[in-house]
Amino acid sequence: MPELDAVLSKIDSNLDQSIENLFALLRIKSISTDPGYKSDCRKAAEWLAADLQSIGFDATVRDTGGHPMVVGHHQGDGPHVLFYGHYDVQPVDPIELWETDPFEPGLVDMGGGRKVIAARGACDDKGQLMTFVEACRAYKAVLGTLPCRVTILFEGEEETGSPSLKPFLEANAGELKADFALVCDTNMWDRQTPAISAGLRGLTEEEIIVKAANRDLHSGYYGGVAANPIHILAKALADLHDADGSITIPGFYDGVEETPPDVLATWDGLGRTAQSVLGEIGLSVPSGEKGRSVLELTWARPTAEVNGIHGGYTGTGFKTVIPAQASAKVSFRLVHSQDPEKIRAGFRAFVKERIPGDCSVEFINHGGSPAIQLPYDSPLLQTARKALNDEWPKPAVMIAMGGSIPIVGDFQSLLGMDSLLAGFGLADDRIHSPNEKYELSSFHKGQRSWARILAAISQQ
Amino acid sequence: MPELDAVLSKIDSNLDQSIENLFALLRIKSISTDPGYKSDCRKAAEWLAADLQSIGFDATVRDTGGHPMVVGHHQGDGPHVLFYGHYDVQPVDPIELWETDPFEPGLVDMGGGRKVIAARGACDDKGQLMTFVEACRAYKAVLGTLPCRVTILFEGEEETGSPSLKPFLEANAGELKADFALVCDTNMWDRQTPAISAGLRGLTEEEIIVKAANRDLHSGYYGGVAANPIHILAKALADLHDADGSITIPGFYDGVEETPPDVLATWDGLGRTAQSVLGEIGLSVPSGEKGRSVLELTWARPTAEVNGIHGGYTGTGFKTVIPAQASAKVSFRLVHSQDPEKIRAGFRAFVKERIPGDCSVEFINHGGSPAIQLPYDSPLLQTARKALNDEWPKPAVMIAMGGSIPIVGDFQSLLGMDSLLAGFGLADDRIHSPNEKYELSSFHKGQRSWARILAAISQQ
Numbered sequence: 001m002p003e004l005d006a007v008l009s010k011i012d013s014n015l016d017q018s019i020e021n022l023f024a025l026l027r028i029k030s031i032s033t034d035p036g037y038k039s040d041c042r043k044a045a046e047w048l049a050a051d052l053q054s055i056g057f058d059a060t061v062r063d064t065g066g067h068p069m070v071v072g073h074h075q076g077d078g079p080h081v082l083f084y085g086h087y088d089v090q091p092v093d094p095i096e097l098w099e100t101d102p103f104e105p106g107l108v109d110m111g112g113g114r115k116v117i118a119a120r121g122a123c124d125d126k127g128q129l130m131t132f133v134e135a136c137r138a139y140k141a142v143l144g145t146l147p148c149r150v151t152i153l154f155e156g157e158e159e160t161g162s163p164s165l166k167p168f169l170e171a172n173a174g175e176l177k178a179d180f181a182l183v184c185d186t187n188m189w190d191r192q193t194p195a196i197s198a199g200l201r202g203l204t205e206e207e208i209i210v211k212a213a214n215r216d217l218h219s220g221y222y223g224g225v226a227a228n229p230i231h232i233l234a235k236a237l238a239d240l241h242d243a244d245g246s247i248t249i250p251g252f253y254d255g256v257e258e259t260p261p262d263v264l265a266t267w268d269g270l271g272r273t274a275q276s277v278l279g280e281i282g283l284s285v286p287s288g289e290k291g292r293s294v295l296e297l298t299w300a301r302p303t304a305e306v307n308g309i310h311g312g313y314t315g316t317g318f319k320t321v322i323p324a325q326a327s328a329k330v331s332f333r334l335v336h337s338q339d340p341e342k343i344r345a346g347f348r349a350f351v352k353e354r355i356p357g358d359c360s361v362e363f364i365n366h367g368g369s370p371a372i373q374l375p376y377d378s379p380l381l382q383t384a385r386k387a388l389n390d391e392w393p394k395p396a397v398m399i400a401m402g403g404s405i406p407i408v409g410d411f412q413s414l415l416g417m418d419s420l421l422a423g424f425g426l427a428d429d430r431i432h433s434p435n436e437k438y439e440l441s442s443f444h445k446g447q448r449s450w451a452r453i454l455a456a457i458s459q460q
Numbered sequence: 461m462p463e464l465d466a467v468l469s470k471i472d473s474n475l476d477q478s479i480e481n482l483f484a485l486l487r488i489k490s491i492s493t494d495p496g497y498k499s500d501c502r503k504a505a506e507w508l509a510a511d512l513q514s515i516g517f518d519a520t521v522r523d524t525g526g527h528p529m530v531v532g533h534h535q536g537d538g539p540h541v542l543f544y545g546h547y548d549v550q551p552v553d554p555i556e557l558w559e560t561d562p563f564e565p566g567l568v569d570m571g572g573g574r575k576v577i578a579a580r581g582a583c584d585d586k587g588q589l590m591t592f593v594e595a596c597r598a599y600k601a602v603l604g605t606l607p608c609r610v611t612i613l614f615e616g617e618e619e620t621g622s623p624s625l626k627p628f629l630e631a632n633a634g635e636l637k638a639d640f641a642l643v644c645d646t647n648m649w650d651r652q653t654p655a656i657s658a659g660l661r662g663l664t665e666e667e668i669i670v671k672a673a674n675r676d677l678h679s680g681y682y683g684g685v686a687a688n689p690i691h692i693l694a695k696a697l698a699d700l701h702d703a704d705g706s707i708t709i710p711g712f713y714d715g716v717e718e719t720p721p722d723v724l725a726t727w728d729g730l731g732r733t734a735q736s737v738l739g740e741i742g743l744s745v746p747s748g749e750k751g752r753s754v755l756e757l758t759w760a761r762p763t764a765e766v767n768g769i770h771g772g773y774t775g776t777g778f779k780t781v782i783p784a785q786a787s788a789k790v791s792f793r794l795v796h797s798q799d800p801e802k803i804r805a806g807f808r809a810f811v812k813e814r815i816p817g818d819c820s821v822e823f824i825n826h827g828g829s830p831a832i833q834l835p836y837d838s839p840l841l842q843t844a845r846k847a848l849n850d851e852w853p854k855p856a857v858m859i860a861m862g863g864s865i866p867i868v869g870d871f872q873s874l875l876g877m878d879s880l881l882a883g884f885g886l887a888d889d890r891i892h893s894p895n896e897k898y899e900l901s902s903f904h905k906g907q908r909s910w911a912r913i914l915a916a917i918s919q920q
Contacts, residue, residue, distance in 0.1 A: 214742035220863025224763035238698035282674035303684035308772035403680025
């Protein structure tokens with residue numbers, strides 16, 4: 001592919017300028033949570049729209065109820081991809097812990113040929129999004145076009161919970177819907193090893209309130225005869241797991257698939273053991289299903305966790321009360337095609353079965369979202385994987401994530417669009433903390449990676 | 461017993477005067493919790509000391525750190541009894557709900573020959589203690605002496621937790637120790653049926669704090685692999701009871717005796733069913749050990765109750781946290797010779813067995829006290845029972861109490877003295893509430909009952 005080689009060469013030769021471009025964006029103090037930086041947020045959006053225009057995107061700043069969006073369109077043949085990033089950044093407190101000015105970016109030499117870009121937003125997410133923009137810039141410089149049709153969406157409220165995003169997606173679904181999305185604010189496995197997230201766990205959140213007597217009771221008068229809602233609640237919650245750590249709600253595992261053995265073997269080879277994962281939080285024994293690795297447990301297995309419990313007297317000292325009610329907040333992490341509402345219904349039935357006839361239970365729905373799971377052998381993942389393998393010293397690993405990235409769920413549910421989750425951050429990039437950095441190798445080889453991925457996608 | 465008959469006649473003929481005596485005491489506003497009534501409390505103590513002196517007691521007002529005590533001694537042959545009562549009363553709020561002035565006592569005609577004494581303290585405890593004093597007065601009037609040696613102890617802080625009582629008992633143990641105590645602030649079963657309490661349950665109070673990770677965790681990253689202390693706690697608490705409602709702590713029932721069948725038969729005859737006891741609190745199914753009546757469960761069986769539980773996020777909304785720790789307050793009601801500290805040790809061992817090796821548990825001792833149990837066939841109880849049977853339309857019932865009366869435990873532990881718990885209050889006397897009353901029949905036949913009991917005791 002001589003065309004791709006030319007683009008890669010252009011990326012190499014243009015590195016210094018691409019760093020300057022990123023630095024210009026990093027200097028804008030687009031702290032979305034602080035109203036004092038409202039105009040800086042708009043300035044960042046305007047800077048990005050102008051930059052996209054300069055490489056041939058039909059780009060505009062779009063107002064919302066909060067900080068504006070930037071939307072850019074570039075026509076092209078082949079698949080249509082939507083690239084998502086955010087230009088807003090976290091606050092910089094505590095400022096005294098920064099070794100450099102968070103809004104005066106610089107290159108820091110770490111020795112041994114390693115350099116990092118130091119600034120607030122260097123990685124999250126300005127560095128990551130400009131990695132993609134620079135790949136586009138190189139394509140345009142060499143070929144005058146992009147290898148496929150590209151739409152770009154940048155938001156300015158990711159660090160404040162993206163309140164405007166869903167309405168914007170809904171209002172502009174026709175404009176934004178593509179064949180799939182590229183979501184970049186994820187990490188590599190390590191500095192040599194890129195990673196693609198194929199799965200994100202879903203979530204069902206539910207609160208239960210067990211009600212017994214019509215008032216709080218004195219345990220001297222009623223102890224041993226009146227139902228104690230804390231006992232009923234504790235029993236129902238204790239029943240959720242069997243001795244092997246499996247969840248006992250009938251039908252709970254419907255839709256849960258086993259992870260392919262070759263994927264599990266890859267995970268086992270990553271060296272993230274129970275000892276290393278649990279050691280840093282002061283634990284040593286995996287608590288979940290027996291016979292599965294910690295990575296499988298957190299990436300590819302569903303869970304039931306009590307996130308909060310309350311009942312009776314919990315102040316200083318003691319009060320011999322039998323409370324009228326007790327409550328718990330319970331969440332389920334879901335995988336594959338588990339249905340959040342079926343899980344909720346199953347849990348409610350499970351709890352109701354354990355409520356004595358003279359007591360009652362109230363449920364509060366705190367929401368839910370399905371898991372995201374691309375087949376590990378899907379063309380999109382395999383194409384991206386091969387492109388990454390061509391660039392990096394070690395082959396890309398297919399991973400999953402235990403938590404959720406709301407945007408990916410929104411793309412799926414509102415636009416019916418899968419996401420490719422590939423990014424070049426590292427676990428030690430200190431995002432949200434003082435001295436945030438982004439490896440220069442991530443910025444440079446990340447651009448080359450995106451160039452390879454776009455080329456590979458165009459040939460799908 | 462012509463002597464006793466003469467005393468009973470004296471009580472009958474002196475009823476109007478005895479009412480006047482009680483009214484004089486009821487007019488004193490001895491509200492112990494309100495500093496504004498401090499001098500009224502002392503006035504009540506002085507009134508009582510003077511009244512006891514008037515019937516031959518060597519009686520004095522004794523200062524404490526709070527409201528004073530009254531101690532009176534009357535020599536006599538035969539057993540030495542200590543009579544306990546309290547002259548302080550509850551506040552009268554909400555005053556607007558009183559139908560009469562709480563400190564202007566009066567007789568209210570309820571129709572059908574029934575009259576009640578209406579005033580704050582009419583029952584609790586001025587009426588009850590004067591019931592005993594009037595019996596003594598009649599004895600003195602008729603015979604010039606008492607049938608046995610009597611010491612009287614009145615305190616003025618019962619409604620505020622008796623802070624001075626224990627130190628006073630300790631400091632004056634030699635003076636106050638008797639063969640047994642008479643404690644009067646208990647109830648009859650109903651207006652026709654007197655009652656003697658043979659048992660009071662004891663208590664062990666303990667708090668447990670289960671600790672897992674060294675910090676709160678995000679359930680997306682750690683759910684399914686990190687130990688959740690709420691789960692561990694819920695399981696340990698759920699394990700406390702088996703499916704039959706029995707407590708599963710090894711050795712828990714050591715020292716628990718079965719209640720004699722004839723006593724259980726009496727209780728069954730009292731008509732207090734699961735329906736009647738639970739119905740008023742909105743429940744219907746006894747929660748404790750299967751196959752036992754509600755009276756046995758609350759009077760004569762030990763319990764384990766969780767009085768409070770807390771862990772994780774319990775505010776509005778939802779937070780997918782796996783907390784670092786979770787805690788519960790657990791109390792055990794004890795019967796017969798169960799040892800509060802052995803129960804505590806057994807519970808701690810039970811919980812520790814259920815803590816995974818990488819987690820820990822902390823215990824906080826919130827105190828404990830043994831149960832009080834007089835054998836149902838003890839001479840003291842049988843003597844009193846017979847005396848009561850001679851007075852009332854229906855025979856006395858031997859009952860027990862689910863809660864504790866601290867003074868009874870203090871008499872046992874500090875003075876090595878059993879207590880006879882017999883009083884003439886009724887469940888509907890509205891003690892601590894507006895429109896407190898005391899049945900005139902309780903006051904009158906109560907005096908006659910004490911006269912009979914003292915006579916019977918003197919012949920033991």
